[in-house]
Amino acid sequence: MPATAVEPDGLAAVEAAILRACRDARRERSSVTLVAVSKTFDADAIAPLIAAGQRVFGENRVQEAQRKWPALMAAHPGIALHLIGPLQSNKAKEAVALFDAIHSVDRPSICEALRKEIERQDRQPDLFVQINTGEEPQKAGVAPSEADDFIARCRDTYGLTIAGLMCIPPMDDAPAPHFALTAKIARRNGLTQLSMGMSADFSIAIALGATHVRVGSAIFGTR
Numbered sequence: 001m002p003a004t005a006v007e008p009d010g011l012a013a014v015e016a017a018i019l020r021a022c023r024d025a026r027r028e029r030s031s032v033t034l035v036a037v038s039k040t041f042d043a044d045a046i047a048p049l050i051a052a053g054q055r056v057f058g059e060n061r062v063q064e065a066q067r068k069w070p071a072l073m074a075a076h077p078g079i080a081l082h083l084i085g086p087l088q089s090n091k092a093k094e095a096v097a098l099f100d101a102i103h104s105v106d107r108p109s110i111c112e113a114l115r116k117e118i119e120r121q122d123r124q125p126d127l128f129v130q131i132n133t134g135e136e137p138q139k140a141g142v143a144p145s146e147a148d149d150f151i152a153r154c155r156d157t158y159g160l161t162i163a164g165l166m167c168i169p170p171m172d173d174a175p176a177p178h179f180a181l182t183a184k185i186a187r188r189n190g191l192t193q194l195s196m197g198m199s200a201d202f203s204i205a206i207a208l209g210a211t212h213v214r215v216g217s218a219i220f221g222t223r
């Protein structure tokens with residue numbers, strides 16, 4: 001399948017690369033969900049992807065998603081929207097109403113806010129606990145050493161069903177050890193879903209077990 005670095009059709013190139021990574025890892029293509037990260041891009045840029053069959057999209061801001069997506073979702077049934085950016089407790093109501101998955105659960109106040117809204121709205125988005133694998137102070141997420149306790153607290157104290165884990169490796173690090181660490185924490189906590197891998201490293205993430213790759217610029221172009 002022709003797919004080069006200058007492939008103008010970003011989605012097709014990413015699809016081809018995902019397929020290759022799945023073959024190399026002896027995994028089914030269906031075991032990896034492509035989350036097309038559409039942050040900063042408007043409906044005009046998103047519409048062709050929907051027309052090409054893409055159905056899962058990621059946004060990092062609740063308000064931006066609220067502006068862009070209700071109309072698109074009304075026009076195109078079957079779209080799933082994932083929140084991949086930080087969530088504030090005071091946006092939990094809007095987030096539970098709009099998103100089918102939230103990849104950034106990382107503190108008790110968010111757990112409490114989500115618990116309340118999941119109950120009130122009777123909606124159950126898939127929840128991912130974000131792990132700050134590089135222990136970067138400026139980055140969201142739970143420290144690896146605190147992950148087991150936090151996951152247990154999500155379940156026992158807040159009654160949340162956790163689907164899996166998410167990580168964003170530090171910019172300047174090789175990503176593989178961060179993906180491997182996230183996969184290891186997931187395994188020992190009985191979690192099967194792994195949100196990891198972006199434009200630069202999704203093939204590596206698939207080799208290390210990613211079930212959700214969050215790909216923006218390789219599909220949409222530079223932001």
Ligand SMILES: *Cc1c(COP(=O)(O)O)cnc(C)c1O
Nearest residue numbers: 037060084198199214215216217
């Ligand atoms: C923007 C973003 C992505 C996509 O990044 P690209 O490098 O453009 O693929 C993935 N995950 C998160 C959390 C993001 O904020």
